[in-house]
Amino acid sequence: MTATIDAPAAELGKARLRKEDAKLITGQTNWTDNIRLPGMLHLAFLRSPYAHAKISRVDVSGALGQPGVIAAFSGADFAAEQGSLPCAWPVTPDIVIPPHPPMAVDEVRYVGEAVAVVVARDRYAAADALASIDVDYEPLPPVLDIRTALDEGSPKVHEAGNKSYEWVFANGDMDAAFRDAPVVLERNYRQQRLIPCAMEPRAVVAQWIADEVTLWSATQIPHVLRFALSAFFGIPEQNVRVIAPDVGGGFGSKLQVTAEEVLAVLIGRKVGKPVKWTESRTEGNLTVHHGRDQWQKIRIAADADGRIRGLEVDLLADMGAYLMLVTPGVPLLGAFMFPAIYKMDAYSFKCTGVFTTKMPTDAYRGAGRPEATFAIERIMDELAVALGIEPLELRERNWIKHEEFPYTTICGLTYDSGNYEAATAKAKELFDYDVLREEQRQRNERGDKVRLGIGISTFTEMCGLAPSRVLGSLSYGAGGWESASIRMLPTGKVEVVTGSSAHGQGHETAWSQIVADQLGVPFEDIRVLHGDTLVSPKGMDTYGSRSLAVGGLALVGACDKVVAKAKIIAAAMLEASADDLEFSGGRFSVRGDPEASRTIQEIALATFAAHALPDGVEPSLDSDATYDPDNFSFPHGTHLCATEVDTETGFVKIRSYVAVDDVGVVVNPLIVEGQVHGGIAQGIAQALYEEGVYDDEGNLVTTTLADYLLPSAADLPSYQTERTTTPANNRLGVKGVGEAGTIASTPAVVNAIVDALRSFGVHDITMPCTPERVWRAIQAGSEQSGGAA
Amino acid sequence: MAHITVTVDGVKYSDQVEPRLLLVHYLREVVGKTGTPIGCDTSNCGACTVLMDGQSVKSCSVLAVQADGSDVTTIEGLANGELHPVQRAFHEEHALQCGYCTPGMIMAATDLLRDNPHPTEEEIRDGLEGNLCRCTGYENIVRAVKRASESAVAQ
Numbered sequence: 001m002t003a004t005i006d007a008p009a010a011e012l013g014k015a016r017l018r019k020e021d022a023k024l025i026t027g028q029t030n031w032t033d034n035i036r037l038p039g040m041l042h043l044a045f046l047r048s049p050y051a052h053a054k055i056s057r058v059d060v061s062g063a064l065g066q067p068g069v070i071a072a073f074s075g076a077d078f079a080a081e082q083g084s085l086p087c088a089w090p091v092t093p094d095i096v097i098p099p100h101p102p103m104a105v106d107e108v109r110y111v112g113e114a115v116a117v118v119v120a121r122d123r124y125a126a127a128d129a130l131a132s133i134d135v136d137y138e139p140l141p142p143v144l145d146i147r148t149a150l151d152e153g154s155p156k157v158h159e160a161g162n163k164s165y166e167w168v169f170a171n172g173d174m175d176a177a178f179r180d181a182p183v184v185l186e187r188n189y190r191q192q193r194l195i196p197c198a199m200e201p202r203a204v205v206a207q208w209i210a211d212e213v214t215l216w217s218a219t220q221i222p223h224v225l226r227f228a229l230s231a232f233f234g235i236p237e238q239n240v241r242v243i244a245p246d247v248g249g250g251f252g253s254k255l256q257v258t259a260e261e262v263l264a265v266l267i268g269r270k271v272g273k274p275v276k277w278t279e280s281r282t283e284g285n286l287t288v289h290h291g292r293d294q295w296q297k298i299r300i301a302a303d304a305d306g307r308i309r310g311l312e313v314d315l316l317a318d319m320g321a322y323l324m325l326v327t328p329g330v331p332l333l334g335a336f337m338f339p340a341i342y343k344m345d346a347y348s349f350k351c352t353g354v355f356t357t358k359m360p361t362d363a364y365r366g367a368g369r370p371e372a373t374f375a376i377e378r379i380m381d382e383l384a385v386a387l388g389i390e391p392l393e394l395r396e397r398n399w400i401k402h403e404e405f406p407y408t409t410i411c412g413l414t415y416d417s418g419n420y421e422a423a424t425a426k427a428k429e430l431f432d433y434d435v436l437r438e439e440q441r442q443r444n445e446r447g448d449k450v451r452l453g454i455g456i457s458t459f460t461e462m463c464g465l466a467p468s469r470v471l472g473s474l475s476y477g478a479g480g481w482e483s484a485s486i487r488m489l490p491t492g493k494v495e496v497v498t499g500s501s502a503h504g505q506g507h508e509t510a511w512s513q514i515v516a517d518q519l520g521v522p523f524e525d526i527r528v529l530h531g532d533t534l535v536s537p538k539g540m541d542t543y544g545s546r547s548l549a550v551g552g553l554a555l556v557g558a559c560d561k562v563v564a565k566a567k568i569i570a571a572a573m574l575e576a577s578a579d580d581l582e583f584s585g586g587r588f589s590v591r592g593d594p595e596a597s598r599t600i601q602e603i604a605l606a607t608f609a610a611h612a613l614p615d616g617v618e619p620s621l622d623s624d625a626t627y628d629p630d631n632f633s634f635p636h637g638t639h640l641c642a643t644e645v646d647t648e649t650g651f652v653k654i655r656s657y658v659a660v661d662d663v664g665v666v667v668n669p670l671i672v673e674g675q676v677h678g679g680i681a682q683g684i685a686q687a688l689y690e691e692g693v694y695d696d697e698g699n700l701v702t703t704t705l706a707d708y709l710l711p712s713a714a715d716l717p718s719y720q721t722e723r724t725t726t727p728a729n730n731r732l733g734v735k736g737v738g739e740a741g742t743i744a745s746t747p748a749v750v751n752a753i754v755d756a757l758r759s760f761g762v763h764d765i766t767m768p769c770t771p772e773r774v775w776r777a778i779q780a781g782s783e784q785s786g787g788a789a
Numbered sequence: 790m791a792h793i794t795v796t797v798d799g800v801k802y803s804d805q806v807e808p809r810l811l812l813v814h815y816l817r818e819v820v821g822k823t824g825t826p827i828g829c830d831t832s833n834c835g836a837c838t839v840l841m842d843g844q845s846v847k848s849c850s851v852l853a854v855q856a857d858g859s860d861v862t863t864i865e866g867l868a869n870g871e872l873h874p875v876q877r878a879f880h881e882e883h884a885l886q887c888g889y890c891t892p893g894m895i896m897a898a899t900d901l902l903r904d905n906p907h908p909t910e911e912e913i914r915d916g917l918e919g920n921l922c923r924c925t926g927y928e929n930i931v932r933a934v935k936r937a938s939e940s941a942v943a944q
Contacts, residue, residue, distance in 0.1 A: 020888070
């Protein structure tokens with residue numbers, strides 16, 4: 001009751017160590033694969049070895065007599081109930097969305113598609129019995145190259161053909177922009193197929209009790225999954241509970257309604273026992289949706305002084321065999337990002353979605369924006385070379401100046417805030433830009449065998465998905481709001497319920513910091529609950545760098561309501577008018593009489609007792625809020641990369657990497673820095689190491705981590721990270737950060753490699769820039785330009 | 790079936806196991822040590838790293854029968870009343886995000902520091918080459934191992 005306690009220091013901006021860590025560093029984590037229920041049975045899936053084939057016969061009877069086997073099913077056994085896995089983003093009215101049964105019935109369209117399942121008492125027995133299932137296939141020709149898949153005479157993935165959709169956007173007078181332009185450049189870039197490889201493989205447990213089902217899944221989207229199970233598979237929503245226990249990374253790959261989730265639910269109902277499936281890494285590489293896989297044609301028209309007149313983008317995007325949850329929409333998220341931070345008179349974009357007999361693509365860290373940022377930042381370097389303008393200078397001549405915000409781009413997006421000058425100046429200084437340019441010149445001059453290259457990426461991105469109205473205008477099937485609840489416990493402690501489902505991002509820590517500031521209660525007194533639709537019934541989950549920029553704002557709204565309710569009760573307790581109270585540092589006090597005060601935690605107890613509440617006041621401070629943003633979030637930054645390229649071996653070494661990011665107001669700098677580090681690493685991985693490769697028959701070659709090269713600590717550099725802070729136009733001033741590093745770093749690295757090799761006649765290298773590809777590019781460039789530089 | 794006796798985190802277990810049972814499945818499903826996760830099937834990722842008689846091993850590439858008579862330490866047995874210096878350093882340097890690779894990373898780092906109590910950054914990076922992390926970009930993992938090596942009690 002004393003009034004002398006100091007108000008707690010602001011939590012926002014404090015490098016709080018994470019609440020999440022205690023269990024994670026001691027092995028007490030609750031991964032889905034840890035779950036064991038009484039009587040639980042295990043699933044093993046038989047998967048197609050063909051990229052494309054008719055299924056003429058499946059005989060599971062051989063598996064039934066095997067030790068430990070309880071049941072075995074083929075696709076036909078689910079035909080009546082399995083429906084089709086949903087696509088939530090029909091981007092055009094005439095889009096082709098082929099049926100996508102969770103288990104193939106008549107035809108398989110990619111290697112790894114499930115064709116049968118064994119249910120057994122342990123995982124070894126289930127896997128053993130797969131060998132006793134007979135399947136007869138009639139192989140059909142695979143479709144593997146989207147550049148020829150639309151040709152007449154190409155084999156068809158689906159009866160309707162290989163084209164799913166064509167989506168176009170245009171603004172400004174393209175003819176005027178390109179006609180008589182002093183410079184027009186055209187480039188073709190390849191966004192290779194990537195495999196997300198979250199460290200935790202997917203796992204699912206389904207348990208029916210009477211007509212209610214609980215599904216534990218290593219998912220990013222428990223709420224979306226619950227809705228999908230109900231809306232598309234006929235289980236009444238009130239009877240579905242989805243739990244995302246501790247989830248070991250996602251990067252978009254667990255933003256999906258998967259065949260195995262649906263089948264586990266259906267099989268659990270058939271066998272009347274809880275069932276569990278945990279994927280192997282090989283199954284994961286085969287059947288977790290892949291990312292990227294586009295061919296990009298980009299044309300840019302500019303004046304002689306470098307001013308951009310127009311930009312034209314024509315994409316071919318590999319959908320894979322089916323459209324999954326947001327497959328067709330991923331390139332659209334890129335459509336608005338090709339113009340990036342630059343002003344221009346005209347822009348046109350076209351994307352054609354094409355089917356192949358490969359694993360479907362879908363969201364992977366950045367989802368559309370890394371692809372766009374790569375292409376624009378690559379061609380800006382090419383334009384700089386063509387015009388003989390320093391590449392940073394060229395960018396500055398075109399970018400939106402800090403005094404021009406808010407700025408509506410050629411795409412119609414309104415960037416609320418940014419300061420590209422400040423981020424770039426800071427990055428240049430940290431990087432020692434001018435010193436490195438001089439070293440580069442000297443090395444080139446003396447014909448050094450190891451050349452230095454400097455790569456630039458001045459990026460922005462759109463995240464914080466998203467204003468529901470905008471999603472609606474893009475034909476997306478859901479809204480973009482987020483939900484939060486605050487529960488004031490009688491002892492003054494606080495439970496925060498969020499609809500944002502964390503899987504490594506540190507919500508429990510960051511949300512505690514936000515609520516601590518809003519309610520003025522200690523950080524330690526707050527517990528954050530998420531990831532279980534029974535505990536957190538309402539939410540839109542975690543993807544698209546949306547948690548803080550949307551979910552964080554929902555917290556603020558819920559806290560406002562708690563404070564408003566508490567104020568009325570405080571006024572009664574203090575025998576004052578509510579209008580005379582001020583709330584600061586968790587304490588209501590009477591203006592002009594600081595001794596007369598009550599903390600919100602004291603009010604929580606008084607509300608619980610409810611002995612002396614004013615007439616008509618409910619005995620609860622608990623509050624909910626749902627926040628729908630009115631704009632996207634636009635983090636930006638300048639990344640600079642210095643590479644040393646051995647011209648005899650093609651080996652690329654990243655010598656230094658500087659990232660200056662502007663993610664608005666920072667809640668927890670430790671978490672933000674970690675997100676940037678990890679993001680950069682994933683972008684470097686695309687530039688140098690990773691590619692999902694199919695052979696000529698449509699077999700995935702990179703099924704293991706021995707073949708799909710995730711970089712290790714030994715492969716990656718140390719990153720120098722810094723920030724500038726331009727507050728976003730929302731109540732916390734925050735922007736998203738989860739994808740920024742990945743969006744920025746890929747072009748920075750490739751620009752640096754090409755920059756090192758310009759004098760060898762090298763103008764592009766297809767990713768991943770392996771030593772062999774770099775070496776071959778040097779040889780080809782040297783031949784064309786008539787000898788080494 | 791084979792009979793094995795294995796000491797895990799200080800407790801002796803005797804079990805009949807299939808000769809093909811992997812040590813990691815023995816730890817997770819027989820002993821109940823679910824703190825050790827599985828990240829791949831080819832011993833590339835290192836998530837399942839434990840100490841076997843003091844040496845780090847990837848428990849997905851060891852058979853349970855090969856551990857007969859051994860003393861195994863998992864992430865669950867590393868703290869001795871208080872956090873091990875490597876565990877504490879991982880927390881303090883924010884060297885984990887989703888935490889899935891963390892048990893293996895901490896066990897590998899513990900073994901690394903036993904071999905080389907004062908590694909350089911390059912030695913840390915090379916020493917952890919067999920452990921993959923998808924979240925952190927390794928920056929803070931390297932810092933954490935450095936920090937643990939500098940703490941007096943780390944051995």
